[in-house]
Amino acid sequence: MKIRRIAAFLLAGILLACCCAGCSDTAKKEETPTTITVWHVYGGQTDSPLNDLIDAFNQTVGKEQRINVQVTSVSNTNTIHELVLAAANGEPGASELPDLFISYPKTVMALPDDSILVDYRDYFSQEELSAFLPAFLEEGTVNDRLVVLPVAKSTEIMFINQTIFDRFSQATGVTIEDLDTWEGLYRAAEIYADWTDDQTPDIPGDAKSMFVHDYYFNYFQVGAQSLGEDFFRGDELAFGPAFQTAWEPLARAALQGGVWLKGGYATESIRTGDSIVSVASSASILYYSDVVTYPDNTSEDITIISRPCPVFENGEKLVMQRGAGFCTVRSTPERERAAVTFLKWLTEPEHNVEFVTRTGYMPVTQAAFETELPKAIEGLESAKYASLYQAYLNTQQNYKFYVPPQLESYLSLETTLEDHVRAQLALGRRDYLEAGETALEQISADRLQSFREIMER
Numbered sequence: 001m002k003i004r005r006i007a008a009f010l011l012a013g014i015l016l017a018c019c020c021a022g023c024s025d026t027a028k029k030e031e032t033p034t035t036i037t038v039w040h041v042y043g044g045q046t047d048s049p050l051n052d053l054i055d056a057f058n059q060t061v062g063k064e065q066r067i068n069v070q071v072t073s074v075s076n077t078n079t080i081h082e083l084v085l086a087a088a089n090g091e092p093g094a095s096e097l098p099d100l101f102i103s104y105p106k107t108v109m110a111l112p113d114d115s116i117l118v119d120y121r122d123y124f125s126q127e128e129l130s131a132f133l134p135a136f137l138e139e140g141t142v143n144d145r146l147v148v149l150p151v152a153k154s155t156e157i158m159f160i161n162q163t164i165f166d167r168f169s170q171a172t173g174v175t176i177e178d179l180d181t182w183e184g185l186y187r188a189a190e191i192y193a194d195w196t197d198d199q200t201p202d203i204p205g206d207a208k209s210m211f212v213h214d215y216y217f218n219y220f221q222v223g224a225q226s227l228g229e230d231f232f233r234g235d236e237l238a239f240g241p242a243f244q245t246a247w248e249p250l251a252r253a254a255l256q257g258g259v260w261l262k263g264g265y266a267t268e269s270i271r272t273g274d275s276i277v278s279v280a281s282s283a284s285i286l287y288y289s290d291v292v293t294y295p296d297n298t299s300e301d302i303t304i305i306s307r308p309c310p311v312f313e314n315g316e317k318l319v320m321q322r323g324a325g326f327c328t329v330r331s332t333p334e335r336e337r338a339a340v341t342f343l344k345w346l347t348e349p350e351h352n353v354e355f356v357t358r359t360g361y362m363p364v365t366q367a368a369f370e371t372e373l374p375k376a377i378e379g380l381e382s383a384k385y386a387s388l389y390q391a392y393l394n395t396q397q398n399y400k401f402y403v404p405p406q407l408e409s410y411l412s413l414e415t416t417l418e419d420h421v422r423a424q425l426a427l428g429r430r431d432y433l434e435a436g437e438t439a440l441e442q443i444s445a446d447r448l449q450s451f452r453e454i455m456e457r
Contacts, residue, residue, distance in 0.1 A: 033068040034338040037098035039080050040071065041324065042152075042359055048074055049358035053351060054342075061345055067338040072098055077324055081107045088112055099339050103327045105406055108142045118328040119145040123340040131365045132347075135401035140325050142406065151346055152361035153323035154283040155401070156218060156309045157391050159266070161276040161292070163302040168192055168210075168276070179277065182223070182310045185211060186249040189258030192276075197257070205433050207257030208273075212266040214280040216421045217414040218320045220246050222402050226315035235409040237417075239452055245312065251444040254425040255432040261422045273300075279309055281322060285360045285388050304384050306391040308399065321401035323361060357385070362392050369396050416455060424451045 042050040054069045062068055073080070080102055086094035088111050097116075108114050121129070124146075129137060132150065140148030158179065169175060172191050178184040192210035200206055213219055220243060221231040229242035237243075253259050260269045266278035267287040273294050285306070293299045309319045328339045345351060352363045353372035357380065363369060373393060380386045404410065428447040432440060 031066070033062070033066040034334050035068045035070055036100060036335055036339045036342065037070050037072045039073040039075065039083070039098050039101040040326075041074070041076055041080065041102050042355075043074065049355060053346065053355055056351075057342055057345055061341070065338075065341060067341060069342050077102060077104060081110075085110055088116065097329045099329055099331060099335055100326050100342075101329070102324045103148055104324050105139060105142050105148055106411070108147055108327065109406060109408075114142060114145070114147060116330055117145075117147040118330055118336055118340075119147060120149050120328070120340070121146050123336070124344075128344070131367060133364060133366065133396075133401065135321055135403050136325075136364050138403045139321065148325040148327055149343055149347075150323065150325040150364040151343070151352070152356045152359060153321055153364055154281050154361050155322060155392070155395055156215070156279055156320045157282040157285075157388065157395075158307045158309055159270065159278045159280060159285075159288055160305050160307065161270060161273075161302050162305045163300070164273065164276045164292075168195060171195060176307070179307070180310055181313050182246070183249050183313050185277070185310050186253040186258070189253040189277075190256050191258075193253075193256050193258040205257075209260040209269070209275045210258050210277055211253070212260035212269050212275040212278045214266045214278065214284070215320075215418070217417045219250075219279070220417070221404065222318055222320050223312060223315065225402060226318040227312055228316075232405060232407065235407055235413075237413060237455055239455075244448075247448050248444065251425060251428065251447060252440065255428045255440055255443055257429065259425070261426045261429065263422070270304075282306075282362070282388060282392070283323075283360045285385065288384070290384065304387075306384075306388040308391055308395045311399075317399040318402050319395060319399045321403065357389065360385075360388070362396070369393065413455075420451055420454050424448075424454075 038054070040050055042048055048071075051071055051074070054071060058068055073083070075083075081104070083095060084097065084101055084103065084107055087097045108117065111117075129146075136150040136153055137146060140146055140150055142148070160176065160179070165176065172195055174188045174191055178188050189210040193207035196208035197204070197206060223246040224231040224238075224240070224242040227242035227245060229240045230238050231243075232238060250259065254261060260275045262269070265284065265287070266275070266280045267284055267289070269275040270278055271289045271292060273292040288304050290302060290304065291299050292302050311317050326343055328336060328343070330336065346355065347364055349363070349365055349368040349372040352365065352368050353376050356363050357376050363373060373389060377386050377389045377393075380389065407413075424447040428443045431443045435443065
């Protein structure tokens with residue numbers, strides 16, 4: 001009997017210990033956060049606005065819901081594109097895909113199987129999605145699945161060296177408002193070329209360029225679409241009347257020296273005073289200097305202001321929208337929900353505006369534009385950034401955002417056009433200096449014909 005009592009006591013103790021261990025394991029499991037990994041492009045590993053916001057999420061909502069967002073790579077979109085494809089294709093030595101990575105649709109289209117990505121419509125209600133600007137969601141939709149969620153967007157903005165432009169305006173009567181249309185901008189560029197050339201009468205043909213464009217491919221495709229004409233015909237370009245409308249004023253100004261045709265980004269020719277007006281990605285505001293340094297090594301403080309992108313006089317107010325978004329990799333329901341919880345938090349108006357105003361981008365929801373962005377502009381210390389965000393507001397209120405098509409040939413067409421538009425116009429400029437004003441129209445037509453032949457090969 002004594003032995004039985006001892007055995008029963010020991011058995012009860014063992015059962016109690018097992019129960020306690022089970023309770024302890026359950027408690028530990030509940031306390032352990034769901035960790036999701038992120039690859040992004042916003043800043044550096046140690047100095048990143050997005051990393052700061054991730055820390056804020058982890059300490060608030062993440063802590064409450066046991067979610068930990070961990071940044072494992074901060075790079076650039078090209079590098080992340082290559083890393084994602086290497087991982088998805090199972091290449092030797094490739095890293096494992098993170099839970100979240102920044103991507104353009106081109107990366108998704110290059111994946112061997114895009115079903116490895118979450119369709120955000122499975123996690124966002126229709127009401128939640130309706131808060132986003134429709135064009136931003138449209139760009140992130142690949143094969144009828146919303147796989148790239150916008151968190152920050154850029155567009156094309158006109159940047160102006162107001163300091164030099166004001167001197168030009170006072171001398172010629174050209175106003176900043178004249179630059180609101182492409183036709184007006186190119187007429188101003190012709191006048192600027194004459195004005196600068198006249199300042200050195202002993203050196204003929206040394207006109208300065210007023211204007212520089214970073215993306216002629218966007219100029220032509222958005223311009224054609226705004227004039228009611230398709231820019232693409234299948235996987236090729238459609239050279240219709242709208243293309244001619246876009247070409248002629250550009251070529252006229254370029255041949256007379258009013259358009260910068262050398263390589264590099266617009267920020268460089270603005271920095272050296274070789275041009276004073278540009279159209280470029282709004283995100284390039286980071287690289288616009290407040291000082292012009294001239295060839296003789298003298299310098300001048302300048303004021304950079306921003307305005308919405310010009311439009312054609314008879315065209316719709318249409319503008320390119322750019323910027324990557326987040327893809328979520330399929331994993332477990334817990335990790336997918338955790339990733340989406342973070343993305344919903346990041347795209348809430350207050351958090352989204354805090355993020356984009358530190359990186360030079362646009363917010364992605366209507367409420368962010370209408371309620372949070374105007375308040376944020378009032379608090380910006382930099383006049384240059386305040387001007388940019390006011391231009392963003394004007395753009396969002398008055399323009400439609402253009403969504404480029406998802407074509408396999410898109411990148412090759414873009415590269416070829418960018419290279420050859422500048423080259424043909426530069427050849428035309430040389431011909432114009434030799435032949436003079438009377439040959440301008442013929443040179444423009446010849447260069448357009450040469451350009452079309454190259455693009456149609």
